[in-house]
Amino acid sequence: MAGKLSSELLRGSLDLMILSALADGQLYGYSLQKRLAEASGDAVKLQAGTLYPLLHKLESDKLIRSKWEKTTGRPRKWYELTAAGSRRLHQQAIEWHTYVACLKQLLPSMSTLKTTADPA
Numbered sequence: 001m002a003g004k005l006s007s008e009l010l011r012g013s014l015d016l017m018i019l020s021a022l023a024d025g026q027l028y029g030y031s032l033q034k035r036l037a038e039a040s041g042d043a044v045k046l047q048a049g050t051l052y053p054l055l056h057k058l059e060s061d062k063l064i065r066s067k068w069e070k071t072t073g074r075p076r077k078w079y080e081l082t083a084a085g086s087r088r089l090h091q092q093a094i095e096w097h098t099y100v101a102c103l104k105q106l107l108p109s110m111s112t113l114k115t116t117a118d119p120a
Contacts, residue, residue, distance in 0.1 A: 005043045014054055015063075016096060017044065019081060019089040022064060028076040029055070055079060063088050 021027060021035045033051060036044045058064045063085035066077050081089065 004045070005040075010044065013096070014046070014050075015058060016089070016092045018051075018054060018058060019063065019085055019092070022079060022081045022085070023089055026078045026080040028072075028078050032079065058085070 017036055018032065021032055021039070027035060029048065029051060032055075033046055033048075036046055055064065055066070059066055059079075061084075062082055064079050065082055066079050068075050068077055070076070
């Protein structure tokens with residue numbers, strides 16, 4: 001991926017990214033940060049101060065649930081999707097695929113952008 005994504009672009013998609021990462025199974029906070037960074041080619045690097053409020057919001061919205069476990073040697077708070085979270089993920093994924101298809105039709109190709117970009 002080419003560089004870090006803007007905060008404006010991320011703002012509307014972070015919930016979807018978190019729900020998507022949790023679709024593969026339970027994750028704790030740090031492992032979720034790593035999963036998002038790896039999946040995005042390091043374009044999405046969420047700080048704890050951004051991630052944990054989002055997790056708390058998703059949990060209060062009943063889209064995810066958490067539990068404390070000591071399976072890795074020390075207590076960690078693990079997060080997983082709820083049934084409502086799976087439904088929301090499915091709904092938002094359809095919307096985003098439609099949105100991306102629309103953008104692909106509207107945006108010029110990268111080769112066009114490179115040849116018409118202002119060199120200044």
